[in-house]
Amino acid sequence: MCEVGEIVRSGPPAAPAGDAAEVELPDLTLRPHLLGAGFSDDELRRLVRTGRLTPVRRGAYVQGDLPDDLLARHTLQIAAAMRELAGDAVVSHISAAVLHGLRIWGVPLGRVHVTRRRAGGGRRGALVHVHVAALDPAEITMIAGLPVTSPARTVADLARMVPFEQAVVVADSALFYQRPDRVELGDLVDVLEAVPRRPGTRAARRVIEFSNGLSESVGESRSRVAIAAAGLPIPVLQWEVRASATGRFIGRVDVGWPELRTVGEFDGLVKYGRTLRPGQDIAEVLVEEKLREDALRDEDLAVVRWIWSDLANFAPTASRLRSRFRRI
Template sequence: MDLPELSVRSQLLDAGFTDDEVRRLVRAGRLTPLRRGVYVEGSVPDDVLAKHVLQVEAALGQLADDAVVSHVSAAVLHGLRIWGIPLDRVHVTRSRRNGGRCGALVHVHTAPLDPAEIVTIGGRPVTSLARTIADLARSLPFERAVVLADAAMFHKRTDRLERAGLVEALARAPRWPGSPAARRVVAFANGLSESVGESRSRVALAAGLALPELQWEVRARDTGEFIGRVDFGWPGVRTVGEFDGLVKYGRTLRPDQDPVEVLVAEKLREDALRAEDLGVARWIWSDLNRFAPVAARIRSHFRPT
């Protein structure tokens, strides 16, 4: 992330600025308070993730040297997809038995940390990808934890996390609170989910349908010609499911391409799928909050086996 520079009041005073000058810089918009005694040059980013990275940087400057960025703050620094988790506090962990606290801006956790569970990102000490997911899977609701675990295992990540690494991370502390729930998350996680919507869809589908094949490559039955890759497939009952997050259409756009072209191409792709005697069911974000009608629609497309 290309982030603005931070300025700490004590450093500004050491550089010869007075408090009156600092206040004038704030009024002029050249400095914006980020937290008490810490300013960002210019304005605070609108992007909540970029803002959280700045908050992490500001917090670390005021915490003990053994504080390691952890939990959702570590997930942000690892570049994971995040859904439904507040970013109002910076989370850090100190490797000790007590001394934890949860304030308005910082949550200090205390728990054993092995040196192998600490990595460096942008010069900051951060819990490893495996330890980060283990911590969050022990403490978050199932659906939110699955979104994060899927993102960590995402097959296109250069540093993708293997399931074995997650199992090992949980095995280091098998009796910690939340461990049974975390093991359920790890068993369910799948690196083939390509978005928050697809991860949430998998959780919703598991409540009443057989789990589908992810990223199913559909080919013509007579020629073997590739027709398309679908989000979810039930090959045995000739049915496919697609989560329409809209953003995925934007990702496919070339700089010179009209969005209408992408929608037309998607319509032709769906026609080709139906021509292969495949039932096609689609759903959108709002459907994920009340999925039973979608599940019934998917089931109605199932062909007799």
């Protein structure tokens, strides 16, 4: 009998030219194909027990273990769910955000979200949440052969239903200035205004008014939310600091208050990993960061840093910032 790996899988076709994003969905092995290749249900159960196959959902398997990464797992769940749903289902909400590669924080990934262009029939099951809503053809794009809500529609849908902080993270990502397929602010406004009475639209407007394409990470987006909630002045994002005497570029800081002579930096470890040059280790980066901070202080700038755990209770950090604010 043939090996499991020899079975022809039923994965979606490769993304055709012109797709909104180049995403390769994972290979799935489906029960009908395995049965058609001569495997019995008893053999399939034995393959699952021995770890050769792992169920993604009923009747859909991946060879070996599920990936540890939650986003990769959710992509598997999307691929499996879309094989069982009716042809009018469009991947949407947090599932669409995953396929678009948007930053995500604090939004559950236990269910695959899809939208159907119907008047009724929505349901929330254990594995799939089916939304029903009007969908303009312009709000649908194709990713790896699957219909997916556009980035702008995806942000609007999430902003209507998830808490403010989580929605800002996604919106900032879609607007991010270095993103090749970045969404324009006007596109988000247009999507919301197309159906102004849809539930959650007022909350979504607040999200979009606050969002900014200069935030470079989940931590920076959450920091902006925390700064605003603490009642601190609105900072300058990605402030480029130069030496007052020579104009020499010193560095770009996450947030700054030029008139108050204070800068703020969110310290996520991944931030330093991004700055590594070939052959450079993290210790060199940390030394360079120390020299950069010394140069900022030489410009009579107070430097306040915070980490992930500070974002859960930002009040002490806000107090440190206030204590360092000073007028020229």
